[in-house]
Amino acid sequence: MDIKEIQNLIKFVAKSGASEVKLEMDDIKITIKTGSDDKAESTTYVQQMPMGAAPMQQTHAPAVASQTPTAVPASDENSKYITIKSPIIGTFYRKSSPDKPMFVEVGKTIKEGDVLCVIEAMKLFNEIESEVSGKIVKILVDDSSPVEFDQPLFLVDPS
Known part of the structure; x- marks a missing residue:
């Protein structure tokens, strides 16, 4: 870190x-x-x-007002993929409720604005939308598990 x-x-x-x-x-x-x-x-x-x-x-370390996104170096095999990261700290869920279908699966084609998951933070459920179009290659986080700020969640093939 x-x-x-x-x-x-x-x-x-x-x-x-x-x-x-x-x-x-x-x-x-x-x-x-x-x-x-x-x-x-x-x-x-x-x-x-x-x-x-x-x-x-x-x-x-004192609090600093600047906010600059950080880049995580990608491994050679994943360098052609876009990494979608968590914008907040919370609990990652792949579906909106237990009886609903998953938002996305590996192999599904997504477009900008599609909901990928929800992250619960302080009793609020935040829908995480895609900022890119492409195909989901890998889901990096298990359902109902805690996630950190800027933690990779999905790998997307933009081609």
Whole structure:
């Protein structure tokens, strides 16, 4: 996770109204605490751990106003595909309710504006629409599983 992703996460948490968020991944632990409504401040502690080692570094990163999307390097076999990423943190669902059909399946052709999935965040179900046209090659997330901001969800072949 690079500094731009951390900055985007800080912005998202500040806008969400949450008072504290803790995120732990394989090599990094992040705790974001936002101030009360009277204060417009947030405190972020980032603890990065090298592979197989104890925690080594602790950094204080202030909230930053710039928001720049980050590109994830694609592997050679997937470089011809477009990756659709999660715009928010939440729970990924492939259908609108248990008795409804899946929004998309592998092999289905999609166009801009088609609903691909829903992500539940803070009891709100957000429809995620496609920004590209093409064919779904791979679904990268299991149904009803948590997703992070900017996590790859689908691979789409634009040809």
